[in-house]
Amino acid sequence: MKLAVVGGGSTYTPELIDGFARLRDTLPIGELVLVDPAADRLDLVGGLARRIFAKRGHPGRITTTSDVDAGVADADAVLLQLRVGGQAARNQDETWPLECGCVGQETTGAGGLAKALRTVPVVLDIAERVRRANPDAWIIDFTNPVGIVTRALLQAGHRAVGLCNVAIGFQRRFAKLLDVAPAEVYLEHVGLNHLTWERGVRLGGPDGADMLPGLLAGHGDALAADLRLPREVLDRLGVVPSYYLRYFYAHDEVVRELRTKPSRAAEVAEMEKQLLAMYGDPALDEKPELLSRRGGAFYSEAAVDLAASLLRGGGSPVQVVNTYNNGTLPFLADDAVIEVQARVDTSGAVPLAVPALDPLYAGLIANVTAYEDLALEAALHGGRDRVFKALLSHPLIGQFEYAEALTDQLIAHNREHLAWV
Known part of the structure; x- marks a missing residue:
């Protein structure tokens, strides 16, 4: 079995490698190719990856390349974990929206739209290369914004499933609190x-x-503290929201905080310098503890489970993934991409039935889906007016004056990545 990881020079990658090494019986890999245009990073990450495999006794071969076509040739599955523009572009996404009093974040709001505009064309080009190399290959997308990117892939006819680590993180947290095995938690x-x-x-x-x-x-107190939301929010709703809901439920508070501290991108960039220095140490043969602060916890285990199910039916039969709605949430179009429990096997992912949603949740989902529709149109076809409409539709923006100003800012900060400018 051959797998390719596009964005393999990411500092995330040793987390993925650790999972491949530990769970090799679930997903037996003969060859793993790390693909990345940054050759210097790729050498460091590739070296550590080989040492992790060797320490764990994994027989698979790890190679590296900056050539996408060579990397994905004959691959059975391709994992996408790229960041177009790197941490520098992310830093911009997290800062210029604050000038309008809007949240600056890499996956939602104006920053999330900027990331989608940069990312979708690149991902679709890679996916076409994968299809030419092996039309039966699966594409597992971990590249943000996952919902928009996965929808772009599916609409273009690719065999793709989107993946996020939020659900598996909650599963592991709840299992620990309940003192049960994670597999027991649905x-x-x-x-x-x-x-x-x-x-x-x-x-x-x-x-x-x-x-x-x-x-x-x-x-409740500990859960609320982790989410940085008042305990009352969890008690009154009777649910546990993902931590991204804080951008909606406490937007103005978040903006005030973000204006007074370095961006997350700046923190991650400094962390990446330290990690890459560690990766260059020939004595290091396991993922360092610092990597846990980088984000992406349990990503490797979710990726192994999903790849095993798609390639050989050997993973968990039900997993949380991003895939077409197909009537699951009746207030959305069939081709909207949702994140729910789905039955996963070699034929793909089919969402399980979801009990009727309270309007409190359905309304916000419908609103953000409408934004994602417009965001994808802007990413595929370009144009200032499409960018403006996407921004105006987003519930974290929604005002004409803000949408106008943010449109100009987005274009100004992303000219090198927008073919239509």
């Missing part, structure tokens, strides 16, 4: 990528006892 996880709620935490499967009320009663 989440009633629903929404869009980075816009989800846990409406139930059931033991043993979808028909098991719901432990969420007890978790909120016994651990």
